[in-house]
Amino acid sequence: MSSMGGRDLESGGTKNTSRAPPQAAAVSSSSSSYAYDPETHWTSWLVPMFVVANIAVFIVAMYINDCPKNNIGLQGNCVARFLGRFSFQPLRENPLLGPSSSTLRKMGGLEWDNVVNKHQAWRLVTCIWLHAGIIHLLANMLSLVFIGIRLEQQFGFVRIGIIYLVSGFGGSVLSTLFIRNNISVGASGALFGLLGAMLSELFTNWTIYSNKAMALITLLVIIVINLALGILPHVDNFAHIGGFLTGFLLGFILLPRPQFGWLEQRHLPAGVRLKSKYKAYQYVLWILSLLLLIAGLSVALVMLFRGENGYDHCHWCHYLTCVPTSKWKCNDT
Numbered sequence: 006m007s008s009m010g011g012r013d014l015e016s017g018g019t020k021n022t023s024r025a026p027p028q029a030a031a032v033s034s035s036s037s038s039y040a041y042d043p044e045t046h047w048t049s050w051l052v053p054m055f056v057v058a059n060i061a062v063f064i065v066a067m068y069i070n071d072c073p074k075n076n077i078g079l080q081g082n083c084v085a086r087f088l089g090r091f092s093f094q095p096l097r098e099n100p101l102l103g104p105s106s107s108t109l110r111k112m113g114g115l116e117w118d119n120v121v122n123k124h125q126a127w128r129l130v131t132c133i134w135l136h137a138g139i140i141h142l143l144a145n146m147l148s149l150v151f152i153g154i155r156l157e158q159q160f161g162f163v164r165i166g167i168i169y170l171v172s173g174f175g176g177s178v179l180s181t182l183f184i185r186n187n188i189s190v191g192a193s194g195a196l197f198g199l200l201g202a203m204l205s206e207l208f209t210n211w212t213i214y215s216n217k218a219m220a221l222i223t224l225l226v227i228i229v230i231n232l233a234l235g236i237l238p239h240v241d242n243f244a245h246i247g248g249f250l251t252g253f254l255l256g257f258i259l260l261p262r263p264q265f266g267w268l269e270q271r272h273l274p275a276g277v278r279l280k281s282k283y284k285a286y287q288y289v290l291w292i293l294s295l296l297l298l299i300a301g302l303s304v305a306l307v308m309l310f311r312g313e314n315g316y317d318h319c320h321w322c323h324y325l326t327c328v329p330t331s332k333w334k335c336n337d338t
Contacts, residue, residue, distance in 0.1 A: 168255045189244060236327055
């Protein structure tokens with residue numbers, strides 16, 4: 006998810022931490038390490054629909070933005086003017102080739118004042134479908150294709166759809182708790198939720214994996230790199246962290262697999278089956294994750310709509326989203 010504001014665009018623009026190739030590597034590494042193949046294999050259709058929906062929303066945003074009309078006298082600064090009203094904002098305002106911050110705000114971009122003071126809670130969901138620019142959109146959609154299609158084929162559209170949407174919502178909630186001065190948009194929180202679910206799926210199905218260490222190390226490296234990129238300025242790493250934590254808990258709830266040998270017991274005579282469908286630790290993780298997810302989202306939402314500032318409870322948390330260096334400053338509060 007990218008965080009953007011008028012002054013932010015002029016000072017360097019928005020950035021996005023999604024990188025499709027490494028995330029795709031994580032999917033390939035983990036999925037090839039199973040000790041057995043489940044019988045069910047779904048056809049992926051929901052993830053492609055999500056991609057189409059995101060692209061459609063971006064096209065609508067560019068139509069509403071209408072750079073030539075809204076920049077009368079400065080039309081020459083619109084990028085790709087041959088696109089007419091679909092041309093992009095001047096690069097000094099949005100270097101990601103996209104609409105203005107005011108257009109994103111109008112269409113449902115995430116902004117603390119609108120969510121809390123104007124009671125527009127729907128922005129916690131609509132911001133997931135908006136993107137700051139075509140570069141932002143392509144990076145996220147490539148990542149979604151590489152990660153989401155494989156997961157949907159393995160676990161079905163219902164579970165992956167729930168993880169994607171709830172993780173995006175969780176990322177929006179944590180983002181709004183900490184970021185008050187900028188507009189945040191993007192599907193990165195939902196994408197990090199899928200990464201988090203991949204990690205918890207590896208843990209909860211640990212006994213049916215072969216080459217466990219390699220799958221775990223590969224996935225951890227990808228996650229750490231993507232989260233580390235979130236400390237760059239103008240990147241909303243709180244959305245990434247919130248989405249990741251939400252997806253991580255949802256993975257324990259929605260993605261446990263039956264223990265090895267359980268499926269074969271269906272061919273035994275009635276009363277002979279001795280194995281339960283899941284191992285004891287899977288049940289324990291399921292219960293703990295469900296309780297933590299409900300408690301975490303409830304507390305975060307109560308704090309948010311009471312107008313509390315996350316930094317009041319975590320003074321060092323600003324380092325999670327931006328680390329000041331000699332090349333940039335972190336001035337968002």
